[in-house]
Amino acid sequence: MKKLLYKSAIMFAVWLVAFGGLFYLVKYRYVDAFYHKFTYPAASLVIGTSRAAQGILPEELQPLLKIKNYAKPLLNYAFTLSHSPYGPVYLASIKRKLIPGTRNGLYIVAVDPWSLAVSKSLQTEHPDSLFEKGGFLSSLASVNSTLNLTYLKEHYTRPYYRLVLDNLHPMEKLHRDGWLEMDIPVSEAIVKRRMKGKIADYTKKAGAEKRSVLRLNSLKETVQFLKQHGDVYMVRVPVSEAMYNIEQTFQPDFDAVMQQIAGSNNVPYLNYAPAYRRYQTTDGNHLYNGSSRKFSRQLAADILKAKSTGN
Amino acid sequence: MLFNSLEFLVFFPIVVCLFFGLPYRFRWILLLIASYYFYMRWRPEYAIILAGTTLIDYFTGYMMSRQPDRKKRKPYLYLSLLSNLGVLFTFKYFNFFNQSFTELAHILNVPYAAPAFSLLLPVGISFYTFQSVSYIIDVYKGEVQAEKHLGVFAVFVSFFPQLVAGPIERAQHMLWQFRQKQDFNYERVTDGLKLMAWGLFKKVVIADRLAMMVNPVYNNPTEYDGFSLLLATVFFTFQIYCDFSGYSDMAIGAAQVIGFRLMDNFKRPYFSKSVGEFWRRWHISLSTWFRDYLYIPLGGNRVVKWRSYYNLFIVFLVSGLWHGANWTFVIWGALHGIYVVFGTLTKSYRQQMAEQIGLTGFPKIHTFLNVLVTFCLVAFAWIFFRANTLSDALYICRNLFTGYSELTDKQEFLATIQRFSGYYKPEFMLAVLSILVLEIMHLVQRREALRLQLKRQPVYVRWLGYSALTLAIIFLGVFNETQFIYFQF
16 A cells, blocks of 8 residues: 555656646646636726627727726626627626726727627527526636636636647737737638638528527616726727628618617717728638737727717 | 546545455445445436335345245246336336337327326436346346345445446356455556556547547538548547447446456457457447347347347347437447348358458458458448437438548648537547557557556656556546446446
């Protein structure tokens, strides 16, 4: 028995070294596209889906924070269409995220038709029937832990070698401020191929989904909640022309509805979707890095202007 | 509780320490509590069924042992069979047959309406039921003495290493072991731990990795091209082997650590030269069970040829049904029945043909071809085993070799691989590499298990091997606590 215990101790020491390496990677390097968004609380937020996650750089909004004395830190707390469409789940997670007592926060609420839609086959809209109920935003009670073991244990489903490989050959980088920077090929041919797939998927989606009353109400509640803590700006992030056309067919009155919500809550609605020619996408849906930076600067300038004119 | 879970990582060392710390006469109590705790971690209600059938089998076995006349034992035999197979039928097959009769009645325009039961299938019911049935039949035939100690008998039925997915043990092999005094033996314990590590490697590094690529294809086959369907089928062939044999290795290793010897369940089945041989190497505990308790009582091969082929076919049909209440499993079983019968019927012709074309002069090539053909036949049958529905299975069969002309374009080929691998190519490469490692290990272990070969190596080589294995499990393992495939049976 002593021999077994002694040799087990040596083996444990080997494993400890391995886990020590993993700990270093988790604490200081890239884990996945979401983990570091759950490691500290925030006073100002960018919320929405992957368009906002990749398209809005908090770094470019920092001068704005300084000038207008908005509360820090600013975190991009946008995820994907599967995780953070507007709904009770996302709102509850936003409430857990926000530093209590924040009064002068900056809140960019990125909206698009898909984050407010549900399947046509859904007969009754009930919070429990929404698909994001099974995702990490619903089950993760702790969204502000320095070392978020709950997330790592229950939601990091990749093998651990990915922690090493993804840092050696990153295809994406999650900045500490929550911006998801994609490092993927963007040659014309590759973008064209990706766009073809995306357009086909979203055309199918447009036929299978409808606007959700529950999600729309959740968006209103989110805006009203965030208004209590600071300035809210509803933003429609630009996409490709083809994607914009699908959205106009899917929900032709989308802008009018957003304008109405913005108006009734006295918040600006900044619609950049018609300006698709100014920006480049990686797949018709998500802005490419350079365009994200350009767009974020434009957004900062427009927010400053809107704030100055009292809109 | 899964073997590849943190919970088991805590549970098992505690049980082992308590086992060796307790006086021998109390160990059956520990094993019984541990086994029921292990089982109840799925659903506590399952334990009621397990305990119920255990009590009935203990009682019927005990009563049979008091009847020297076989005729007088029959009522107890029937009572036990009714209880065991009745429970199995109710939980596993009632809804399937009910649904099938409903569909048939609808086609024939005959009124039929029986309500379906909403019952969850207890984990491992097929395994422990067969283990109990084998005990009761052996007692009836007088081949085994009925166990008089209820506690020991209960441990035999519920023994946690093999309760939920086998190996399906025989009373002659197991019961006496529960009466032996197991001492702590360093060699035996470490050998058991090494076997568990190897089993865990097969499960989390190979099987669960392959599952990540197989599942999207088999869950939506119409969304994938022929090459993806083929890749998924080949991957599933290795996935199910690694999943099931990995579990068996962990079960055998865990039992060995505490001093019990379970039977081998797999012997490199994909190296078989015929489907008949495949079934002597795959899930050996089940195939020997069917041989001893169904094939031989039906007459085996002691009857006229056509009848023995009929018996074989029936056994494979029943084996298919044992695996699941779905027509896909029945067809899978039937396919294997056809393979074995056809193989037996044509054996001499194939041998003659091999001689005529000179293949027998190249025994290694001949063996390789036999192994390859057997592998292809078995892999094809797995389509029915894995497919969710019969129409999915037929779709896959029809489209397995279509659309290959597009793959001559390099971009298309790479895009197909990328999509198949979930848009992360290293996973595909790892999957292929892990299959290669598996088969190299099989070749190396042709004559002796690698862990026994390693014992003769210098200490630094041994420790390099153990460290590499455990670090591979930590770094490459897929730990989303996927259930073992055979748990659903």
